[in-house]
Amino acid sequence: MTTLFDDEADGPRTHLFTMGVGTYRHLAGGDEPLDHLRGVGLGQLSSPPLSARAVTDWFIAEMDNPDAPLGSVELLLSPSQAYDLPDGRSVEVEAGTIDNLRRAFDAWFARCDRHEGNVAILSFCGHGLMREVVALLAEDFGRSAQRPFEASVDFTMTFEGMATCRARRQLYVVDACRQVMRSTLALQRIDATALAIGSFQREYERDAPILYASAEDDRAYARAGHPTRLTEALLRGLRGLGSEIVGGGWVVTSRRLLEATSDLVVRENLPDAPMQRPRLGGESAGLAVPLHRLPGPPKVPVTIECLPGEAMEVAELSLVPVRPGPSYGRGPSPERWTLEVEPGDYDAAARFSGGDYPECRKPFVAMPPPPPPFPLEVG
């Protein structure tokens, strides 16, 4: 296990456990490929360690949550590599093998279990599979031909087991594919490793949403050499697009963060990327669990377009707030109008000085999560 830091405080804290598994030693392209894994269609990944690092970087450098300050960070990366902390220390991060995962989980669980006001965050990026359970593959996945799933995490049972943890606020991010195996492993029973012992009893009522990067029986994506799409969206959410007004200030909350991240990933599917459809699961009443306090209102990215699209070439577009505030305008252009605005109630309008189309004006509310492209129907 690699604990980057632990403040050992008794009060409510945010405890982060991040895993980024990119190298799989027994899969195609790995250091020790094994025959019984041929044909499973899984190989090496470049994005997971980058994604895990990016998430860790944000929590260490940017997170500001007076309700539950950052209490500890647990990190595993495959391939194993150094992580430089802001205080100048460099820590060699252990690889995401199943044994390291077990130890790191136990330490994280114990810290989360210290206080019922704790926020427990677990984020995994790497290969995932699903059937009746979701299995997250560790670096040494498939090490045993007799028990191929031994070196993978039974996330479904682990999630159930986390119900015994005292932390009432939990958040899970599964940044992995959830394809159903229809290969040689399809007929195997999934005896993956449950990291916590499940219980039906609810000693503690918890709010525990899960954000899955992909729909059931579907895939998650990344550009090679970059963090995953989900991570990029998650970071945009954390930096403001997953916020709402709480107690008069703008706060990134768990419910708005997951909503915004899901929307942003779907939005990024256009125009030339494979379709990725995040899904929400877990146990949640949709509480506004505070994760990060913003210094001010976030800028909301909005896109205005005319229907039909040809009208854009002669349209003069404007976005005028109902309450006093900055107004925006743009002259004719074939491109859709994308800009960032203050949250608020606006009048969106398209005018045509040449009289090509009738003027169109519609109310438009700009607030997180970012709305989809807003159409002005002029034809």
Next chain:
Amino acid sequence: MGLLRLRVDSRSDIASGAPLVASVLTEDLETVTEVTVPLGGMRDVQVGPGSYVIRAVAPTGSALTQRASVGPEASVEVELGHVASPHEWLELHALLGEVSASGTSDELGSGVWLRVWRWEADGTWTIEPVTWTTTWESEHVLARAAGLQPAQRVLQVGGESIPWRLLALPSGERIEVLLRRADGTPELDAGVEASVVTDRTSGEVLHGYLARGRTEAAGIVAEEMLQGSRPDGLESPTSAAVLGYYLVRRGQEERLAGLALVERFPWLPDAWILEGWRALRGGDEQAGRAHLLRAASMGAPLHSEGMRLLSTGLRLLEAASPADADLRSATESLSAVAAATNWGEPLTTYYGLDPTTPTLAPPTGIPDGPHTRIGPDRGGTPPPRPRWGRWVLGSAVVAAVIVGVVWWATRGGGGLAIDPSSLDYGERPIEAAGASEAVTLSNDTGAEVLVRNAKIRGPDADDFDLTTDTCSGVALPDGRSCSLVVSFTPTEEGAREARLVIRIEGEGGPIRVPLDGTGVSGEPEEEEGSPVIVVDPPTITFPADVREGAVHELTITNDGDAVLEVAASVDPADEGIALDPDSVSACAEIQPGDSCTMSVLFVPFRGSRGEANVVIENNAIEQPLQVRVSGTPRAGPTPAEVGTTDWDGSQANVLVRNTGTRAFTPAFDFENQRFSIASHTCGELVIGGECAVNISFDAEGAEDLVGALVIEDGSGEGPVVVPLEYPTPVD
């Protein structure tokens, strides 16, 4: 108090009544209240006097916004608009964010069969005799059965080439099954979607809000269902089960008691699963175990979520009692079903010979036992078919056409064919309205060919006019055809001759089609006039970024002086391209000088090739017009770059994916020829298809370690370039 009367339009019966969550906000965007508004209906909200912003948000995140000011004791009607969708039958899917329908019902045909299995009290499954009535629409087939007693049932669907699958059936007096061409898992379902239709829109919308993370909106729909204020809330076992699963997700199992699921739906496995979880969470492990085992013995639950909860519950129990043989047996049986389950479907769907024999290698074909074929010749009303024969006979002008295929250009496959090989218009009065005839160019070369242009040449070229050309500039795929329509209006007496010249890229000489006619003076031979057909545009290309469907207009003009009769269809019908049947009907008869517009719909799906022809049969010319419709190929997104850490020794991999809307075969080149292809798996890439390219680098003596892989995808938007950087040697 004042009254806001909120209304949202609906364009279709399917989506009508679906609850959309609307927020009433102050001008400072603080929430006053949140309610549901039924699509196609109205919802009254009492508010104090003031100005408000009303914002309804669909599960997809699309929002409808309006403002309203209300005075004391005043009532204001607020029209929020409608849910945007490219076509009305996509409305519910547009609302839920899951567009999957595509294509037409033609391919479903007589090969599809259904049968219903019923779970008996003795624990066996029997085939239940069911009388189906089928309704054929252009894009789907609806099969209905009624008069059924409540029971646990599964529907089995198969076909000549459709793998057998089983769908858990919501039990009720009637069953409605929708069959259509669709996206999905082509390798398992052959591109045929079967879904069970119920009046369960509340449950579907609740599921949609939950899946997209809109938990507050989900909570509002759920609370209204729990309070019984939604008509399909608790009466429908399907919606009641979804509501039950929502309560488990919220950790509110104690509220399940109010649903009385096992009392009202004892035949429903989901009811026992939920009752089991309620008992287990309440500390009664023995009752929970019994309920879950009972559910496991009843066959697949109605919902995939039920399958997951049943499995999780049994495994939790098994972990606590590893020696419990009954639990072990139940989890293993369930695991076998789980392996053959399509987990992407909200209602449990799995592949198998029968309800107790799930398999990942399902059979295809027609079963020996009882089943019901649902072809159009078996009780259904077939879609309107083109009245082709009548039009040919009814044509006012019948040219003497030599029908045959005489021109071939061999190119790997059969060749290029022009049919007919010449056109003879016979005698026509001088300056009489032009008689039209068509030739069809068919590509059977085994490869795509590019038609450069088609022109009329020859001594009397001015007497012939190329009125419609769906060939010029078109990359014609193998197996496809295009049309050229030529009219003849003699300007002088006597024999008139010219030729239609078609140039093909890469072919030696052009294709020549002789055109002959004779101008005569005096009265026209025919008393009646003749229609002339002109289509615009000659080809339709949808962009690469169509995801949830797009519509393109096709205009047909009658330039003749008699009524033009038209029917249209799409060939092949399973490429996600379809015609709006209403627009086709509207174009059935076009008066002289008039125009009519058809709507061509395109919903590309993974595994398809994204190209088809609109075939326009008409009484103006003897051959149907072929208008090519296609998407745009696009390679990517491969890795944006192959950096120094992506190399395994001297080799690296690039995954090429077709993210466009049409199939293509990628071609590769390199900037820096020290990079080369060691191997690849790239043939034709269907929509969503992918292949791998293994790149090697000749490092010996190399100084320039940077290059790029250039992928030509034929999109016309330039190649995709993947920068390559080989790591600097450390020795």
